Amino acid sequence: MIIEEEISNFIMVWSVAITLFCYSYIIGKFIPKGILRFMAIFPSILILLLLPLRLTTVYLIGPSSLLLSWLSTFKLLLFAFSSKGPLSSNPPLSFPHFLLIASFPIKFQDKVESNHNQIKVTSLNWSNKLLVIFILCSFFIHLYDDDKKQNFHPIILMTLYTLQMYTGLEIFLASITVIIGKLFKVELEQPFNKPHLSTSVQDFWGRRWNIMVTRILHPTVYKPMVKACSHVVGRKWAPLPAVIVTFAVSALMHELIFYYLKHEKGAWEGWEPCWDSMCFFLIHGVCLALQIAHKKVFEPKHELLPRVMSCILTMTFVVSTGICLFVPALVRSSVFVKARTESTAFVHFVKNVYVQHTCPLST
Structure with missing residues (x-):
């Protein structure tokens, strides 16, 4: 019955989300981009942030929080203010395409x-x-x-x-x-472009790892920060603080997902920030900023190291920092233990359903 209730909650969560996307699509038809459209769409963004709290299983919370509370909310923010976001195009997206892009981490490929x-x-x-x-x-x-x-x-x-x-x-x-x-x-x-072949931190995060998240963070956080910092440190050096702020925002969104994974319905007690996870993203942000600064200062015409050596060093850095800083946050959230328990429970659930439908008299 617990699994059946969770499936019912999952259907409810996504039904509400699709309804919110339909509402946002209609709003886009009548209200031009800007503060008025944002005010009209803001309730949808708030509800999307709260929807994963209705779920309790790791296998449903993880994907739903990533897709709805992170990617979809950022897409709606771009839809409210920008004409170049994934939900904005000229000519406007059709209604089915709008729903698909709002719901899932996809991008239609223009040229094959x-x-x-x-x-x-x-x-x-x-x-x-x-x-x-x-x-x-x-x-x-x-x-x-x-x-x-x-x-x-x-x-x-x-x-x-x-x-x-x-x-x-x-x-x-x-x-x-x-x-x-x-x-x-x-x-x-x-969604991925062979991240194991990354030759630098910039190559890993910018062109190979979870490309859709990069495409969302770039216009929503990075570009506005570059514009804002240009007035303080100049256009040449503005990308450096912008990169660090972008990684900080990514750390906060991961922290939100960790809370979804760890929380129990109606309980805020016992939740603590995953500082090591935040350190993971900030370290990578600082390293990426240093790499950009190095290129701006020295303007190297050739790579300093052979490609194979660059790949080995990059992946060693990414994997080692992930093992030391990022994965422990998931372990503390009991993600892997819950996943193992839920897998076993789901197998028993499917087995019981099969027995009930094939041998009704035995029950």
């Missing part, structure tokens, strides 16, 4: 390159490899109970958690892209 099919096949092959790794990690995750996880070295344990988190996120976003692309016969940009 001649080698797109090869890229697509490679991406699908890589997704298959990730799926195998994810299944293996799901097997190992059952060993992470209080008794058996003592057999793992803490670094190995955190590495497995990191692999589980990364593959789960990549498969989730890639699945959305593939399913929507097939259902609506449209070409969509891939």
Whole structure:
């Protein structure tokens, strides 16, 4: 009954969200962009921030909070003030496309390159490899109970958690892209661009990792901060504080997701900020700002290190800081323990439903 109630809540949450997107689409038809449109859409943004509190399971809270409370709210903010956001276009988006883009981390691809099919096949092959790794990690995750996880070295344990988190996120976003692309016969940009081949922190965050989040943070936080800081430090150096502020906003949004994952209905007690997670994003923001400053000062014509060495150093930095600072915040939120418990409960739920429908007399 608990799972049935959670499924009912999930349907309710997304029904309300779709209703809010419909309302925002209608508002966009009658109110021009600016403060009046923002005031009309603000209740929708507030409700989207509160909707994940209706859910209790990790597998539903995580995706819903990422899609609705972060990406959708930022998209609506751009829709309220800017004519260049994902929900704004000339000519205006059709109603179905508006709902799709407001709901999911997708972007319609304007031009299909001649080698797109090869890229697509490679991406699908890589997704298959990730799926195998994810299944293996799901097997190992059952060993992470209080008794058996003592057999793992803490670094190995955190590495497995990191692999589980990364593959789960990549498969989730890639699945959305593939399913929507097939259902609506449209070409969509891939959510990841081989992050393991990143040659720098700037390359990792700007062009390869979770591209849709980057596309949202750039116009909503980075560009306004560059404009504001230009009056203080000049246009040349304005990107440096803008980058750090952008990563700080990303840290706050992750903190909000951590709260959703950890909270219990009606309870604010026991919640503490994940300072190590915030440090993770601030460290990466400072490193990215230093890299930009280095390029502005020295204007190097060639890369300092060979590409292979740059990839190794970049991924070592990203993975090590993730294991030391980001993943522990998920562990404290009991994400992996809850995921293991929920997986077991869901299997029993499906099994019971199957038995009830195939052998009604036995119940």
